[in-house]
Amino acid sequence: MSGGLPIDRRSLLQTAALAGAAALAPRVARAAQEPGLDAIAQARGLRFGSAFAWSRAGADAGSFANPAYAGLLERECGVLVPENELKWQAMRPSAESFAPERFDAMMAYAKAQAMPVRGHTLLWHYVRWFPKWLNEHDFGDRPAREAERLLTTHIDTLARRYGNAIYSYDVVNEAVDPDTGGLRETVLSKAMGGAESVLDLAFRTARAAAPHAELVYNDYMSWEAGNERHRDGVLRLLEGFRKRQTPVDALGVQSHIKIAEATPSIAALVGQLTPEWRRFLDAVTGMGYRLVITEFDVRDPGLPAAIGHRDRGVADFAGAYLDLMLSYPQLNDVLAWGMSDRFSWLRGFEPRADGAVTRGCPYDSELLSKPLRTAIARSLAAAPVRAPAPVRGA
Numbered sequence: 467m468s469g470g471l472p473i474d475r476r477s478l479l480q481t482a483a484l485a486g487a488a489a490l491a492p493r494v495a496r497a498a499q500e501p502g503l504d505a506i507a508q509a510r511g512l513r514f515g516s517a518f519a520w521s522r523a524g525a526d527a528g529s530f531a532n533p534a535y536a537g538l539l540e541r542e543c544g545v546l547v548p549e550n551e552l553k554w555q556a557m558r559p560s561a562e563s564f565a566p567e568r569f570d571a572m573m574a575y576a577k578a579q580a581m582p583v584r585g586h587t588l589l590w591h592y593v594r595w596f597p598k599w600l601n602e603h604d605f606g607d608r609p610a611r612e613a614e615r616l617l618t619t620h621i622d623t624l625a626r627r628y629g630n631a632i633y634s635y636d637v638v639n640e641a642v643d644p645d646t647g648g649l650r651e652t653v654l655s656k657a658m659g660g661a662e663s664v665l666d667l668a669f670r671t672a673r674a675a676a677p678h679a680e681l682v683y684n685d686y687m688s689w690e691a692g693n694e695r696h697r698d699g700v701l702r703l704l705e706g707f708r709k710r711q712t713p714v715d716a717l718g719v720q721s722h723i724k725i726a727e728a729t730p731s732i733a734a735l736v737g738q739l740t741p742e743w744r745r746f747l748d749a750v751t752g753m754g755y756r757l758v759i760t761e762f763d764v765r766d767p768g769l770p771a772a773i774g775h776r777d778r779g780v781a782d783f784a785g786a787y788l789d790l791m792l793s794y795p796q797l798n799d800v801l802a803w804g805m806s807d808r809f810s811w812l813r814g815f816e817p818r819a820d821g822a823v824t825r826g827c828p829y830d831s832e833l834l835s836k837p838l839r840t841a842i843a844r845s846l847a848a849a850p851v852r853a854p855a856p857v858r859g860a
Contacts, residue, residue, distance in 0.1 A: 503828075504544030506843055507800065511852040512792075514842075515545025515581070516802045517761070519809070520568040528809030530575040534833055538805050539579075542828070546576050547584040547760070547801055549811070554590065555597050558620060566627065573631060584801065585632040586760070587639040587684065588621050589668045591661065593652050605657045613657035617664065618671045625675035634680035634799070636718055636760065637672045638665050642685055647699030665703075666712045673713040680855070683707070684718030684760055689743035689787065690726065697746045708753055716756035716796075722803070723787050724765035725779060732779055736786040747794060756796045756855070759788075761803040764826035764838065765812060771822040780825055781837035788845035798855035800846070807831045 507514040518539060521529035528549070530536050539546065550556055551569040559565050576583045593601060605612040625635070641661060643650050649661035658664050665683075672681050683704070687696040700717070707714045729735045751757065764784050769776040791797055804810050808831040812824040823831060828839035 500843075503542045503839070503843060503846060506846045507849075508544065510846060510849045511798065511854050512846060512849060513545045513799045513855075514801070514846065515543045515547065515584075515799070516805050517547050517549040517586075518572065518804075519549045520551050520572055526808075528804055528806065530572060535806065535809070536575075538829060538833060542805065544581060545584060545799060545801060546572075546581050547586050548572055549586075549804070552585055552624070553587060553595070554600065554620070555595065557624070558597060558600075560599055561603060561616060564623060566624075573628065577631065582633045583628075583631060584760070584799075585624070585628070585635040585679075587636040588624065588672060589617065589637065589664075590639040591641040591652055591654070591664065592639070592650055596652065601653055603653060605653070609657035610659060613654045613664070614667060617654060617667060621668060621671045622675045625672060625679070629676075630678055632676070632679060634682060634716075634758070635672055635676065636684035637669050637681050637714075639684045639718075640686065641665055641683075642687070642696060642699040642703055644687070644693070644696035644699075647695040647702070649699075649703065662706060662710070666707075666710055669707075669712050669714055680715045680756070680758075681713055682716045682718040682758055682760070683714050684720065684758075686720040686722060686761075687746075688719075688721070688723060689739045689746075690724055691739070694742075697742075701746070701749055704750060704753055704755060714755070716758050717750050718758045718760040719791070720761040720803075721759045721787070721791075722761060722763055722765060723783065725768040725783055726765075727768040728770075729768060732782040732786070736783065740786075740790060744790065747791075751794060751796045756798070757791070757794055759791060759797065759800040762788075762800060763803045763810065763812065765816060766824055766826060767816075767818055771818075771820050773825065776825055777837045781841040784838055785841035785845050788842065789848065792845055792849035795850065795852045798852065800842075802828060802842075805829050806833050808833065 503514040516539060519527055519529045521527035521531045523531045525532055528535055548569060551572060557564055641649055651661060654664045655661040669681055685700055687693050687700050764780045766776055766780050769779045804827050806829040807823055807825055807827045810827050812826055818824055828842055830836050
């Protein structure tokens with residue numbers, strides 16, 4: 467017996483563990499029996515999916531190689547998008563090399579599950595997220611030509627490598643400065659004489675290399691107060707694309723929505739945010755663009771730490787947002803930026819001041835469903851039926 471727990475303490479712990487498992491079992495069983503979110507979406511002409519990651523087999527990660535997380539993806543999703551592995555930082559270690567092995571493994575998993583894939587992203591036009599080598603690159607005495615070579619080689623190589631397996635690309639990500647509404651400047655835009663030239667070239671190269679694909683401009687302008695300049699800048703960019711006949715099919719609305727401050731009424735908050743957000747969406751769709759929810763989750767710093775109260779607030783806020791978004795027939799795809807709080811980017815990128823885990827994903831840190839999952843299911847089920855998204859070339 468030395469080194470072990472006394473019999474009575476061990477028995478108590480075993481009993482407690484069994485009781486906890488018994489309490490959780492009905493939740494797990496119900497989740498397994500309910501229709502998956504993508505099945506609900508499909509009945510309305512929609513698709514539901516999620517970001518996912520690469521990891522070594524069995525790692526505790528939001529990866530296809532984690533059996534528990536893979537089971538969640540397979541039960542709930544019909545579309546997948548790489549969280550980081552297609553970005554320049556991961557895919558392009560130098561000006562002359564690519565590192566596709568991890569993303570290739572993710573694509574093989576998606577193919578085995580018969581799940582289509584969105585490509586995120588061919589160009590994140592933001593110095594902060596450029597690889598170090600690109601920010602320090604010597605563009606030589608013909609900088610515009612060298613910048614064009616780097617960009618077109620990148621897009622052409624990836625689009626042709628993955629072919630029809632990727633049906634939609636976030637061709638350009640986050641090119642608008644939210645503080646000014648102007649376009650961000652980078653080493654590429656300086657070399658080419660302006661950001662518009664870079665963005666137009668990215669989309670035209672993508673259209674030539676992947677004529678089948680939906681081409682998306684993706685950004686995080688949102689419906690909360692304080693996003694006005696960002697929204698105006700995105701509208702100006704979209705207007706410019708149309709004037710220059712740049713081949714852009716849709717606006718990717720990231721949808722990292724946020725309850726920033728304490729509020730006595732989620733309904734009142736939604737009522738305040740809805741008119742301006744609807745005006746923005748009307749302007750976007752009025753230009754002929756489709757909509758994609760590309761990175762949905764909920765940031766909850768304005769809600770108290772108490773889980774019951776917080777989960778209700780998150781679910782109510784998200785449900786109202788999704789109901790509004792899904793009222794637009796131009797929207798067919800809803801993708802969460804991860805399915806579980808355990809692996810959410812928010813834990814590290816934007817942690818709560820009180821140290822509590824942000825509860826912004828449909829499943830909690832134990833991979834159990836939450837009221838947010840129920841709210842998503844209700845919004846999908848209540849969405850107006852629409853025709854499936856048009857397929858280019860069909």
